[in-house]
Amino acid sequence: AQTVTQSQPEMSVQEAETVTLSCTYDTSESDYYLFWYKQPPSRQMILVIRQEAYKQQNATENRFSVNFQKAAKSFSLKISDSQLGDAAMYFCAYRSVLTEKLVFGKGTKLTVNP
Amino acid sequence: GAVVSQHPSWVICKSGTSVKIECRSLDFQATTMFWYRQFPKQSLMLMATSNEGSKATYEQGVEKDKFLINHASLTLSTLTVTSAHPEDSSFYICSARFYAGERETQYFGPGTRLLVL
Numbered sequence: 001a002q003t004v005t006q007s008q009p010e011m012s013v014q015e016a017e018t019v020t021l022s023c024t025y026d027t028s029e030s031d032y033y034l035f036w037y038k039q040p041p042s043r044q045m046i047l048v049i050r051q052e053a054y055k056q057q058n059a060t061e062n063r064f065s066v067n068f069q070k071a072a073k074s075f076s077l078k079i080s081d082s083q084l085g086d087a088a089m090y091f092c093a094y095r096s097v098l099t100e101k102l103v104f105g106k107g108t109k110l111t112v113n114p
Numbered sequence: 115g116a117v118v119s120q121h122p123s124w125v126i127c128k129s130g131t132s133v134k135i136e137c138r139s140l141d142f143q144a145t146t147m148f149w150y151r152q153f154p155k156q157s158l159m160l161m162a163t164s165n166e167g168s169k170a171t172y173e174q175g176v177e178k179d180k181f182l183i184n185h186a187s188l189t190l191s192t193l194t195v196t197s198a199h200p201e202d203s204s205f206y207i208c209s210a211r212f213y214a215g216e217r218e219t220q221y222f223g224p225g226t227r228l229l230v231l
Contacts, residue, residue: 037222043205045158045222091157095220102148102209102220104157 002027004094006105013082014113020067021077021108023092033095034068034075035102040088048090051075079110087112116142116212120223127198128231135193135226137208143188144210148220149181152205164191198230 003026013019025034036048051059051068058066063083067076079086092105117140127133137147145166150158162183163171170183180202182194191210195202205227209220 042224043152043207044224045207045209047219047221050219100146100211100218101160101163102158103160106157 002029002032002094002096002103004092004103004105006090006092006108008108009106010109010111012111012113013079015082015084017082018078018080019082019110021079021090021092021110023075023077023105025073025075025092025094027073027094027096029096029098031097033097034066035093035095036064036066036075036077037091037093037104038086038088039091039107040085045091049077082112084112084114086110116140116210116219116221118208118210118221118223120206120208120226122226123224124227124229126229126231129199130197133195133198133228135195135206135208135228137191137193137210137223139189139210139212139221142210142212144191144212145188146211147185147191148209148211149183149191149193150207150209152207152225154205158207161193195228198228200230203228203230 005024032053034051038046049061063080065078089107091107094103119138121136147164149161152158161176164183164185166185172178185191207225209222
């Protein structure tokens with residue numbers, strides 16, 4: 001079974017600075033998808049970014065980018081120019097092509113300090 | 115992006131009663147929806163996969179007679195917590211599978227907070 005590990009329960013960053021959230025996963029599959037979801041205090045899960053494992057190029061979405069290291073099974077999220085609205089729980093998730101189920105990490109709580 | 119709604123957003127009920135939670139895909143058809151449970155300060159745990167027109171697939175340890183799922187149309191899945199007890203109190207979240215060409219993404223509803231007294 002696949003597992004997702006987020007080793008940082010909490011992180012903090014100053015407004016306008018850059019922060020990187022870590023995520024590692026364990027799988028024997030060669031094709032899969034990886035996601036970062038944001039859950040603000042409203043608890044609405046919001047898709048931040050996705051990465052297809054077959055793509056070598058790292059995904060980017062405006063201020064959000066990932067560092068996908070397939071061999072190391074690492075999928076970190078970089079948030080540039082952090083804003084107060086970025087404060088939330090961030091969940092890393094793995095989706096198997098075979099089972100199509102999402103497996104979530106335990107989450108990282110990000111605090112943005114003004 | 116695709117929009118998924120849930121109703122109700124919160125519910126308080128007495129122990130022993132049943133509670134129905136609706137999950138709707140508002141601007142797309144979803145042949146597959148998922149139901150998750152989230153305890154405070156914890157991650158999302160998949161409960162079951164709901165497929166339109168067929169029986170739901172439950173994850174190990176989830177009682178199918180306790181958590182009834184019905185996916186009667188391409189835009190609606192319901193989760194019924196039968197004979198609810200205080201330990202069923204939790205945050206329930208649904209998601210719907212959305213396809214944009216060959217690209218598939220799960221979009222989540224806003225969640226339903228259930229408190230069983």
